Amino acid sequence: MSRSVRLVPPAAALFALALTTTACGGGVHGTPGGSGVRDPYFPKAGNGGYDVDHYDLALDYTPAGRRLTGTAVITARATQDLSAFNLDLAGLQVDSVTVEGRKALFARAGQELTVRPHDDLSKGETFRTTVRYSGTPRTLTDPDGSKEGWLPTADGGLGLGEPVGSMAWFPGNHHPSDKATYDITVTVPKGLQAVSNGELADQSTKGGRTSFHWHTAQPMAGYLATVAVGHYDITRTRGPHGLPIIAAVDHAEAKESKEVLAKLSDIVDWEEYNFGPYPFSSTGAIVTGDSDAGYALETQNRPVIPADQFNTETLVHELAHQWYGDSVTPSSWQDMWLNEGFATYAEWLYGEDHGGESAQQTFMDLYNGDNEAIWAYPPAKPSSAAHISDSPVYLRGAMVLQKIRQKVGDDTFYAIIQGWAATHRYGNVDTADFTAYVEKKAPGHDFSEIWKDWLYGDGKPAHP
Template sequence: MSRSAPVVPARVSVAVAIALALTATACGGGGAESTPGGSGVRDPYFPKAGNGGYDVTHYDLTLAYAPDTRRLTGRATITARATQDLSAFHLDLKGLDVGKITVDGEDARWSRTGQELTVRPHDDLDEGEVFHTTVRYSGTPQTITDPDGTEEGWLPTADGALALGEPTGSMAWFPGNHHPSDKASYDLTITVPEGLRAVSNGELAGETTTGGRTTYTWHTAQPMASYVATLAIGDYDIRRSATADGLPVYVAVDPTRTEESRQVLARIPAIMKWAEDTFGPYPFSSTGAIVDRDTDAGYALETQSRPVFPGVPDTGTLVHELAHQWYGNSVTPKTWRDMWLNEGFATYAEWLWQEDHGGDSAQEIFDALYDHGEETYDDLWTFPPARPTSAAHISGSPVYQRGAMVLHKLRQTVGDTAFRALLRDWAALHRHGNADTDDFTTYVEERAPGKDFDGIWEEWLYRDGKPASD
């Protein structure tokens, strides 16, 4: 957000570990009796986000949207594996009317309280069982105001709609396990009035028009956290190309921004080449961008494989959101407290790009921030990057700028060559998985034995206030 590959272990969802802990608590450390899954994963800032007792592996979403009435009709089929014996389980869904729910083809009972949709299957689910839940729903999707005052969820636009999910907005347009610890593959089919386009993540697998309506099918094979799922409906100019290595580039631009965006978007292949040289192999099967009008959203967002920009981005912002494909989208935080692992890394990517392309060096940027950064970012020293004071601050300046400063302190300590290896190997180690701050600090210490990082962790990562100068 902007305000041959190494062998990687098989993905294990963090939601599984959290769910097992909840099960042990509910069942006294074990027992055969089925119990409801947890109604949240106890995230430090969004405790009701996500759900315990199961791990989603795939979402199959079939949607239809009428911009003139702003009515969305949906069918979500969610494939998941039970991580405990389940008598009931929860889904996150805010607003919208639920018509019917089935589990493995059998009608299920359900109830709602706030964002919690509680599903009671006809038969209890056994631990390890793979099950399929289908939810039919409809209504006017909501725009959600984030704790920091920004808007997410379903954003109506002049010619359609834009769906943005960070941190909790995706539950406004489809039911699911909406926490970054549970990633899944996606198939999304969306029908809109003929003449409009519908753009999402991954690959365009089909486009057909009949009876005055056009249906688009998108497929995302790699695991994706729901907060970086997107859907953009409207009048777009589409540009298809490829990088020198053959990676597909799919760009959708609002016609009012076509000409002025052409030059910066033409840099995507060059940025991707630089990013792969810097961060390692690209983790997804395509890249690109969605450029909407300036008024359609209040921020850019690193939606997976196809970041969204409100208006034409500058090069730095484009670099930032593309760097997130490695740090944030492939290596995803275990909780919302770990956002600096997204934003600090993407911000430092901007510094590296400048340094490698004739701009200020990362050291010069660091020094300027340390000396008078509070003149630009008045909250720069108000809290440490690894401990935002509340949900309203997970996108605050310390998470971005001071998070990048932590990385620069590491670079100063280990040297340029070792630091570049740290960046690449961190992205490879947790490719398509999740990680938290403890994982990162342990990783750094293991990779650089004999180096003392205690001062960096204490002064720059965890302590309030401006660190003392060296």
Template sequence: MVSCPHRIPDVSRSAPVVPAALLTVALALTLTSCTEGGGEAEESRGSAGLRDPYFPQLGNGGYDVTHYALTLGYEPPSGTHAEARLRGTAVITARATRDLGSFNLDLKGMDVESVTVEGVAARRKRAGQELTVTPENGLGEGETFRTTVRYSGVPETITDSDGSREGWLPTADGVLALGEPTGSMTWFPGNHHPSDKATYDITVTVPEGLRAVSNGELKSESGEGGRTTYSWHVAEPMASYVATIAIGTYEIRRSTVGEGEGEGEGRGAGAGRLPVYVAVDPAQAEDSRAVLARIPEVIEWAEGNFGPYPFSSTGAIVDRPEDIAYALETQNRPVFPGAPDLSLLVHELAHQWYGDSVTPKSWRDMWLNEGFATYAEWLWEEDHGGDSAQEIFDALYEGDYFQDAASNEAVWDFPPAKPPSAARISDSPVYERGAMVLHKIREAVGDDAFFELIQSWATAHRHGNADTADFTAYVEKFAEKRAPDADLTPIWKEWLYGEGKPPEA
């Protein structure tokens, strides 16, 4: 591409007199060079969206975020009809991937009080969910820069196209922030597409008597003036949709996975103990006690199937089912609507490998999250005296798995790799038929090769992003070495991308 100046130099003063004809040619060349490759504005402005197949305005181009430092202050409602307020400062460290005269951040609602880039005040403009930032000085490709946004207000609750609620969710005693697929932009500015992962420091100050729980590890807890500050650190890259804060009167339980030295190092960093941090609403404490005590057991079982745990802590957040309607694989500690059953616990913890560590490049690739987590449920059943994965597969294919005919038929509504709309990225084909794709691969390559495959896939893309094409290419290359007789083409054609129910199981 042709690089363009931000403005044409002023030749009207203190400059040699230029003949009109030569000046006309020079201006024409300048305009031509700025038109090639999209024009100056396009050359120097980061895009306002990443053209996700289902959420085209989500995310922003021109830079890559490496770290978020969020400092948040929570004020509960002060009257009958009042709403909780949030005051925040977000320090976003990023690297420019092209020359930038301006760039965008995703932020829905909230009042922006100031924006600085490298400590210098920057111009800002709001339009929908886009906060456009224009630094005083342009940013060069490869340059690392820090943007500080100060903001406040009442964060919004988003109702998705499938009817579920996300973003800022008021609860009986506080709030729960959930981000899949777009809700995180309601409580902090950033690049809110799953393809841009970063580390985090999240510091939350709340009134005394409340707790603030987030991702990663609790680094400090301090009180002053009737308020308590909780500081959390996320050392491994995290997509913003699995970031969370949970504020309320939680009961806290701590334990570890494994024995020996090195607590806090994480399974991926060695053989040390893995901290388990669980926060439970008091109303759910008794009902959830037994199942949550099995987290270490589930993690150790999952490591045997999927490889070393990819993060430095684990756990769970359990809130009241009347406050939230679904579970979510928030990184390090999944969120549950009331006491989960064991299958749901297995599902959300399996997401720590598939979805949180290996994250989709776009929302079209959701089956790489949900198909794997659903198949983990099948494997748990198979290993613990329940139906085998083959029996579950057969029941789905024969239409005997769900109690009602409509649910059994819904499995074949669309191919798992091609949801028809944003409203359907969490429908049954993404989960059940996605798991069926994995079982067909297992049949094709054999058990030993299959478990080696899913472990090596998680290792190869650890803390990164991948899409469906990456996965199919990886499986094909793996099969060439470990199962050269495996015929994968029908799996892709009929099970992954094919319309309707495949003719043969």
């Protein structure tokens, strides 16, 4: 871990000067891009002045010693004239930075890696930044106390990124509003596997080390990127309409996970019937050891689920996120209920269709129950960063959807949730987008009470 500036004093002085001056002689007169995009809960996350199109990450990880060496090639488009821009990177040692093949000045301050290109960048210009870095990747602690970033495991490591943990293992624009495609190549000691998002494009072994190249063709938010290194049993099967299913199960958990894993294809088929066509080019799961992570996460293409949580309900929930959260992604962390409310409601619908309680009965059980935490804050306005994963976002968020279903009936309701996923596929949305969409697709219905009492209102609504 290092926060030192990798410049001799004269260059550091020039760097500081470069950030406060513009180009001369009729060239581009850029200004620095913003550090952070002013997310209401994670204001330092992300950066202004550019949009990333693609990440090409080459990672070399040795579990013994927990050493990571990385090269990140980031292709982006300037959204303003830029004299400098920032990348999010927590810890690790930056060894060099180039922009468009020319050496760039850089400095570190906390999670901010500030880069000053040799030449200012013009608005609309596509540019390529290469960052070479190394060190021991950090495990970060979220405001709610959970662990993310790089989690060492008994035989490898696990990269998890919600909400900002991906910056612990690669530099980038780490806010869900900036989605990109990915190539992630991970090199590990021979005998270990490295699993990531998308599809395996190439695998090769040389000099006692094996490289796994994973390609993600559809846009992905940085928090959904993952790398799992260890002894995994990898299976490749086919799901609905030939959809590739790639599952990686911790070797010690393979037998216990087999029964639930066998349901994956049918769950995707059921979710396609309810939510519309599956939005990505493959699906699957990564089943880790019990102690590797204390939670499941909807990492794109294949959710990460600890073995002790690998059950049907969790698989339904995390796969539903492929539509709601992964493909249709919130513009800020304030809108997390658009992820979790939908995925929770998917569990209710699945239970309703598979011999369990109806969604309405689940709704009434919650309304009449003694779980007061549900009413702590409205789902569209979490009380703080420490509470964006609390029960109002999940359970009361799902209750909002059930209220809409009550109002419009099943035919219109399913048209709404399928249309929402299709209309905003691979994009970013906020709560106002959703309420406007519902009102547009269900004209003649008054949703003002639902929005006021259930989505934005404080406390328990007076009537279910």
